[in-house]
Amino acid sequence: MASVRLEGIVKRFGSTVALRGVDLEIEDGESMVLLGPSGCGKTTTLRIVAGLEKPTMGRVYFNDRDVTNLPPRDRNVSMVFQSYALWPHMKVYDNIAFPLKIRRVPENEVRKKVRWAAELMEIEGLLDRYPHQLSGGQRQRVAVARAIVVEPEVLLMDEPLSNLDAILRVKMRSEIKKLQRRLGVTMIYVTHDQVEAMVIGDRIAVMNDGMIMQVGSPNQIYREPANTFVATFIGSPQMNMMDGYLEGRVLYVANSRLDDVDLGRSGKVIVGFRPERVLIGGFEGLRFKGRIDFVENLGSTTIIHVEVEKGRKIVVSISGEASLSQGEEVTISIPRDAIHVFDAKTGRAIAHGV
Ligand SMILES: Nc1ncnc2c1ncn2[C@@H]1O[C@H](COP(=O)(O)OP(=O)(O)OP(=O)(O)O)[C@@H](O)[C@H]1O
Ligand SMILES: [Mg+2]
Numbered sequence: 001m002a003s004v005r006l007e008g009i010v011k012r013f014g015s016t017v018a019l020r021g022v023d024l025e026i027e028d029g030e031s032m033v034l035l036g037p038s039g040c041g042k043t044t045t046l047r048i049v050a051g052l053e054k055p056t057m058g059r060v061y062f063n064d065r066d067v068t069n070l071p072p073r074d075r076n077v078s079m080v081f082q083s084y085a086l087w088p089h090m091k092v093y094d095n096i097a098f099p100l101k102i103r104r105v106p107e108n109e110v111r112k113k114v115r116w117a118a119e120l121m122e123i124e125g126l127l128d129r130y131p132h133q134l135s136g137g138q139r140q141r142v143a144v145a146r147a148i149v150v151e152p153e154v155l156l157m158d159e160p161l162s163n164l165d166a167i168l169r170v171k172m173r174s175e176i177k178k179l180q181r182r183l184g185v186t187m188i189y190v191t192h193d194q195v196e197a198m199v200i201g202d203r204i205a206v207m208n209d210g211m212i213m214q215v216g217s218p219n220q221i222y223r224e225p226a227n228t229f230v231a232t233f234i235g236s237p238q239m240n241m242m243d244g245y246l247e248g249r250v251l252y253v254a255n256s257r258l259d260d261v262d263l264g265r266s267g268k269v270i271v272g273f274r275p276e277r278v279l280i281g282g283f284e285g286l287r288f289k290g291r292i293d294f295v296e297n298l299g300s301t302t303i304i305h306v307e308v309e310k311g312r313k314i315v316v317s318i319s320g321e322a323s324l325s326q327g328e329e330v331t332i333s334i335p336r337d338a339i340h341v342f343d344a345k346t347g348r349a350i351a352h353g354v
Contacts (some may be wrong), residue, residue, distance in 0.1 A: 001186050002062040002076070002153040003028040004049060009058035011044050011210075018044040020210040022058070031180050031187045033201030035194060037233070040207040042190040046156045049188060051075050062153065078147035079156040082163065086131040086142055092118075093127040096146045103150065117145040120179065137168045144176070148183065155180070155187045161196065173199050194234055198222075206230045228270060228347040231340060237275045237303060237315050244271035244341070251286075251341075251354065254309050258286045258336070261354045268344035275303070275317035277338035280324070285335040288314065292328045297321065306332055 004026040011019040019041045026032040034042045047053040048060060051072035060068045067075055078099070086095050096117055100110045118124045121141040131139055140160060147155060157176070161169045177200050180187045189200050197204050198218040205215045206229075214226040225231035231239045244253040246269055251261040253271050273286075290308035302322040306314045316332060324330070337353040 001028050001184060003030075003064075004154055004186060004188070005061040005064075006045070006049070007059045007061070009045070009048060009055045009060070011041070011048065011053065012056045018210055019048075019055070022210075022212055024205055024212060024215065026186055026188060028063075029184045029186055031177065031189060031200055031202045033197040033204045034188060034190045034207055035192065035197040035201075035204050035233075036207030036213075037192060041210045042192075042207060043158055045207075046079065046158055046188060046190055049154065050077050050079050050156055052079075076150075076153040077156055078150060078152040078154075079158065080143050080147045080160045082159040086139055086146075088131050090130075091127065092123065092129050092131070092134070092142050095131070095142055096127075096149050099146060099150045113149050114145075117149040120148065120182075121145040136164055137172065140164060140172060144179070148179070148185070151183075151185075153186060155183075155185045157187065157189045159190055159192070161191075169193075169196070176200060194236070206233060208233075224349070224352045225272075225340065226349055228272070228342050231272050231342070231349075235274055237317060239272045239274050239340070240278070240314050242271045242312070242314075243344070244269045246341075253286060254288065254312055256286055256288050256308075258339075258354070263341060263351055263354065265350070269350065270342040270344050270347070272340040272342060273334045273338050275315040277334060278314065278316040279333050279335070280304070280316060280318065280322070280330055282331075282333035282335075285333050286339060287331060287333045289329070289331050290314065292324055292326055292330060295322065295324060295326060306330060308332075 006022050006024045009019050009022040034045060036042055048055050051070055059066055093114060096114045097110050100113060118127060121144055123141045126138060161172050173196050191197050201218060203215055203217055204221050206213045208229050214221060214230045221234055242253050244251055246263060246266045249261055251258045288308040290306040292304060293307045294305040296303040302318050304316040304324060306316060308314055339354045340352050341350045343350055
């Protein structure tokens with residue numbers, strides 16, 4: 001297995017800058033998820049690790065060995081694409097065997113390894129079929145089997161579950177995580193689904209616009225977002241964000257204030273708090289009076305939109321059903337430890353909890 005290190009990676013396609021200086025270190029045997037909106041540079045990063053794309057600037061290291069100029073076939077990596085890319089004219093067996101055959105692995109060894117990979121992915125019964133005779137989920141398993149059959153040092157996955165229905169995605173994401181642990185393989189996994197990222201990643205690198213915004217464990221990313229981008233990108237419903245003002249030891253937010261806030265600075269800030277941390281009623285922390293604008297009953301949770309000033313709404317998420325209805329006046333409160341403060345200019349986090 002191998003550790004992977006990206007140093008100062010810049011990638012330009014003509015006038016488009018896809019990556020603007022990416023530094024990232026993935027430990028040996030670690031599962032790293034690249035998470036970010038469409039076009040932020042996730043696939044480009046993977047392709048650079050695979051050697052399918054050359055960085056305009058920067059270096060790529062496997063185990064401290066500089067592989068920047070090494071072609072893909074000389075890097076021990078496998079990649080699974082969103083589209084599976086199985087060969088339609090080859091049976092499942094031959095699809096899985098193909099990467100071994102180009103490596104000129106002897107025939108009896110090929111048979112053993114294909115069987116091993118097929119068993120791991122539980123597709124032993126499908127080896128004689130053609131891809132068009134498989135379901136989407138089965139094709140996905142074949143694609144993963146083909147990727148692991150060469151026992152790569154680094155496994156790259158580019159949104160491998162995006163063509164599957166919701167139920168299958170949930171099942172496959174935990175299977176992929178288990179497989180990665182079992183093989184102990186270093187994995188870089190691309191997704192724009194934050195729940196998938198949380199389940200699969202030992203760590204998550206949140207990307208935006210060709211840059212890494214934060215790298216951390218799923219918990220760190222959720223509890224201590226480094227900036228407003230990460231804060232609003234992670235979590236559903238989105239974190240509430242309001243303009244605030246610090247003066248002396250007072251934090252002002254809309255028509256509310258909170259005393260004894262000691263952040264050692266004054267001026268404009270952005271105040272964030274997650275919908276699931278807002279209490280209906282309650283007496284501590286930041287408090288607002290408002291009127292319920294809208295109630296969404298999602299079964300296991302209820303999302304309540306509270307208007308606290310004209311045009312200013314706070315989203316509250318509570319588990320279970322709520323006996324609240326539109327038009328009702330309520331008081332809501334946000335405990336001090338649930339309040340995040342960000343710099344109004346740079347968006348960088350100043351404090352998690354006040
Ligand atoms: N071969 C290429 N030629 C020109 N521009 C490219 C090329 N490949 C990628 N880009 C551009 O680089 C940027 C990053 O693309 P990339 O495919 O890495 O994004 P992504 O994060 O994988 O997005 P998605 O979630 O939509 O797959 C985009 O602006 C894209 O248009
Ligand atoms: Mg992509």
